[in-house]
Amino acid sequence: MEISTLCIHGSTDSSDTTGSITVPIYQTATFVHPAVGQSTGYDYSRVQNPTREQVEKIIAKLEKGVDALAFSSGMAAIAAMMELFEPGDHIIASEDLYGGSIRLFNNLSRKNGITFDYINMSKTEDIVRVIKPETKAVFIETPSNPMMQVTDIAEVAKITKDRGLLLIVDNTFLTPYFQLPLRLGADIVIHSGTKYLSGHNDTLAGFLVVNSEELSQRLRYIYKTTGACLSPFDSWLIIRGLKTLAVRMEKQQENATRLATWLSNHSRVTKVYYPGLVSHPDYEISKKQARGFGAMISFEVDSEETARKILERVKIALYAESLGGVESLITYPMLQTHADVPKEEREAKGIHERLLRMSVGIEDINDIIEDLAQALLS
Structure with a gap:
């Protein structure tokens, strides 16, 4: 089966x-x-x-x-x-x-x-x-x-x-x-x-x-x-x-792949962490051991101000903890998932004020991209 x-x-x-x-x-x-x-x-x-x-x-x-x-x-x-x-x-x-x-x-x-x-x-x-x-x-x-x-x-x-x-x-x-x-x-x-x-x-x-x-x-x-x-x-x-795991995972991965590519080409985004990008250092390992790359993306922006503007401006992507649901969620790891990790230890891993993490949902990808585009405007 x-x-x-x-x-x-x-x-x-x-x-x-x-x-x-x-x-x-x-x-x-x-x-x-x-x-x-x-x-x-x-x-x-x-x-x-x-x-x-x-x-x-x-x-x-x-x-x-x-x-x-x-x-x-x-x-x-x-x-x-x-x-x-x-x-x-x-x-x-x-x-x-x-x-x-x-x-x-x-x-x-x-x-x-x-x-x-x-x-x-x-x-x-x-x-x-x-x-x-x-x-x-x-x-x-x-x-x-x-x-x-x-x-x-x-x-x-x-x-x-x-x-x-x-x-x-x-x-x-x-x-x-x-x-x-x-x-x-x-x-x-x-x-x-x-x-x-x-x-x-x-x-x-x-x-x-x-x-x-x-x-x-x-x-x-x-x-x-x-x-x-x-x-x-x-x-x-x-x-x-x-019952809907298969269809959700396929749709979320499809959306995440397009979003990661779009983020990679945005002037205010300095780095994108997504295993499905060929530029990811572990891309080949992912291909070897998994059937897909998932729908989790972390990305760095050019300043703390930009990161906070995104969190305050997004309308479709929701500023919330957790991940994996049908709704797109955006998280600020330094204040949420990793708030209890000492600052020096956290920043040594790259979890700083410019890093955001996104769980890509099943919404229309064009709406997700437009949402982030308006949030990234000066």
Whole structure:
């Protein structure tokens, strides 16, 4: 079954007897036992719920994984995953990460005795250089947020498998529609389901997808113990959103490609970060490991004044955090997604007052371009 069909028909609700086309919302906290020592397969919704089970099955199939676990947010998924590690463990992570991941690692995970090295993952030889006896995992975003660095997943997988390390890949930007990290050697895939998987900016969700039963069992134990599970209604919203994932991703990528080209030729834009541009340093890696380039663009403008004017003048593109919905959103990373990263560290990565990040939606591309054109006027 092709992925666009899987998005629509990836799961069958065997517990429903009505013939409903849509998966019902099982809005219940607990389930009746048929008899002592017997179970319907559902006991308590923190452990499993029929609606959540369906979205987990679909995500696992889309990512070609053994199991998927649905959480109340992307950060809840990452926080639960970090419970796999113990005090003294060491993790190598992308230097360019979503600010929420950095906040979790540098404050909560370090408090719990886990140490980190942040490196540019596009230089895979640097990974070997920082591996220690206590290293347990490599954590990457590709493309990264917000600088759009691309990591060669298969090359990193060779390093991690040779040394018995976990390879964890945040696949939020490309989704399984464009990229399949487990097929390239990853052990765990992360999603902020809030973004493209939902696609409508109307719910929070997170997913972990694993490549083995052993990881599934360990994470499901953590899952039921910590309890940040996805609610039945939010599970239903993700199922609904997934039905249009393929058509949304194609349209958003088409729009992003045209917009990135237009931005590259604008006099007030000094640099464009989009993996789909031939000028991007990781363009060939992207072509090798992904079916597409996605719809996330970061770009630098000529001054802080220009950046702030854009944010205040846009009418179709909305000045808001998040990404991946049908609406185009424009974000100021230094004040929003990466506000908690120390200034010197942030600016060293290129996240400064002239950098904007845009999630390109499904509006008519001519309207998006005209909107940015008027916002960029002197």
